[in-house]
Amino acid sequence: MSLPDLSSLWLTVRLAMVTTFVLLLIGTPLAWWLAQTRSRVKPVIEAIIALPLVLPPTVLGFYLLIAMSPNAPFGGFWLQATGDTLSFSFTGLVIGSVIYSFPFMIQPLQTAFEGPVQQAMRTAASLRASRWDAFFSVAVPMSIRGFVTATVLSFAHTLGEFGVVLMVGGNIPDRTRVASIEIYENVETLNYSDAHALSLILLVISFLTLFCVFLFNRRYPAHVRL
Secondary structure (H helix, E strand, O other), X not given: OOHHHHHHHHHHHHHHHHHHHHHHHHHHHHHHHHHHOOOOOHHHHHHHHHHHHHOOHHHHHHHHHHHOOOOOHHHHHHHHHHOXXXXXXXXXXXXXXXXXXXXXXXXXXXXXXXXXXXXXXXXXXXXXXXXXXXXXXXXXHHOHHHHHHHHHHHXXXXXXXXXXXXXXXXXXXXXXXXXXXXXXXXXXXXXXHHHHHHHHHHHHHHHHHHHHHXXXXXXXXXXXXX
């Protein structure tokens, strides 16, 4: 396999890792709030989170590209603060990937935090445990399968992104050209050997990732299943 293929593969893995980490930081408190709240705005928030599941990736990528433009408030603020544009950058890819993979992190965590976890939290509160102590000593261990599922699905989903990353990042070597774009470019140029090699690597990575989460769920049963 040629060096550009390996470079795009490494960029894809790095993007998936950073995206998954950011999603864990943002998604955990949001999923916890959704599992507890009875607010009237909850269905609205859930619909917004699930929107990437039904919205064409090119549509989402188009509006993200506009928002990241230097002429837009958010994109202009970023340009003034950092001296670099969000569009066609790795940071822009991360933002787009986080938004696109949001439901794959939030929904498994929200499901894991509901039901028995809430009952256990009320029991811990009756024993005068603080909310932080109860969360880390009760909720997190009981929801471990939800965390594993959410993490793996978010990582795997980011590996296979195409439309959003193409719209937001373009096709800049060593900067925004991820593996899916590299495969598409190889197919367009009839370079099927490189396209096949890179596709096979992604297939193996995706299969092993999902196999590990199913194996984990089989060995560590809990009230939440993948």
